[in-house]
Amino acid sequence: MSRPRRDPRAERAATFIAGEGPRPRYDRTRRAAGSGRPRRDPRAEREAQRIGGGARLRYDLTQVGRPIGEAVAAVPRSAPVAEAPKTVIVETPAFLVAVVPDAPGGRLSGHDRQVLGAARALAGREGAVAVIVEGDCEGLGAAGADRVLRFDGAKGYDPAGRAARVGVALAGLAARHVLFPESLDGGDLARRVAVASGEALFTNAEVVAAKGLVRPARGRRVEQSLAPPRLATVAPDAVADYAGPPREARALPFEGSVPVETPKNIVSATRIPADPATVPLSLAEFVVSAGNGLTDLDTFRQVVTELHATPGASRVLCDAGLMPRHSQVGASGTVLAATCYFALGISGAPQHLQGVAGCEHVVAVNTDLHAAMIERAGLAVVQDAQAVMPALLRLLAQESGQGAEGAPL
């Protein structure tokens, strides 16, 4: 005796519960208890398949296996939705680890992210990372901040005033540890805060863990370690960024009054900007580079000047004597730490790409869509570099109000 053919999909669809959730849900109680499979009634099914009223019994076998009296309709399955990572919330932290990032221009630098990674290592599961920023700063939750203490700072360069304001913020926060980047501004701020509070500062930590901080000493011949102190600075490129799910970055109220007056012992403090044309490539923030696909070097130099960038080049141009050797970007040239790298007519050979691995943003102009530099770039222009450069100059002139209005780009 043959068994009626089952349709598991239809059976499953019949138990589907319509709803809005991301996952499809089914009512398992509709199935027969015990067996886990729906209980059948073969006689009733057979009866339902019977057609006509003639002398001979006739059955419509196409209905075999269908639930009796129940039309089986295709139930639309909700499309699988890629779940966004859940934001981690630490409701009542056992303690706080404060971070005072440089955040130049309202954005975390690569070094700031590393300090946040170090703070997360210290905070563990029970602690929370609180970031103290002057003005707005984006991307704090993704970088590992559980809390954000934000206050308005004074305009202009005011290191002593900033140290006083951060000191007030730290006093209200009562953090167990406070980390600064060992950068030009961060290192200076950390020392000012340490002097003002009369506390010791552990500088240039290269290892940051809950059991202790480690730094090199005596020309790297000795390592000094210490149980996590209250104030410390973190060396650049020593600690990994935070790589976990986004954190809450809940705003904290600022308690205390913010001193905005510069202390009187400083008469004037002005930041003198470095000339990008002469700044060493390894320190440059924005590098515009020429490659073998670029023939108009005069326009290239104009573009570099107008963009206030530092000039760079691929090895082919340096070997040909068209660009100075110290401008070579790459494994056998200079490895950049620039925020933005603009490559004109450069193929993106592995040796060249090694030099731009640490750049945050890469813009490439190349006629070859499949060039490795185009693949590396966040913004790619597949065009002749000789045509892009004058267009860019016209655009810059228009923006600065010098160009002829409405000139075609």
Ligand SMILES: Cc1cc2nc3c(=O)[nH]c(=O)nc-3n(C[C@H](O)[C@H](O)[C@H](O)COP(=O)(O)OP(=O)(O)OC[C@H]3O[C@@H](n4cnc5c(N)ncnc54)[C@H](O)[C@@H]3O)c2cc1C
């Ligand atoms: C041991 C070793 C070390 C090296 N170290 C370095 C290093 O440190 N730095 C370095 O740069 N190289 C280095 N090189 C060389 C490297 O392998 C490549 O040869 C070099 O980077 C290629 O330079 P390029 O991209 O400018 O030229 P090419 O490879 O010739 O590429 C030119 C690019 O320009 C594009 N192009 C052509 N015409 C136009 C146009 N009109 N407009 C826009 N794009 C155009 C082409 O599509 C092409 O992608 C090293 C090589 C070796 C063996």
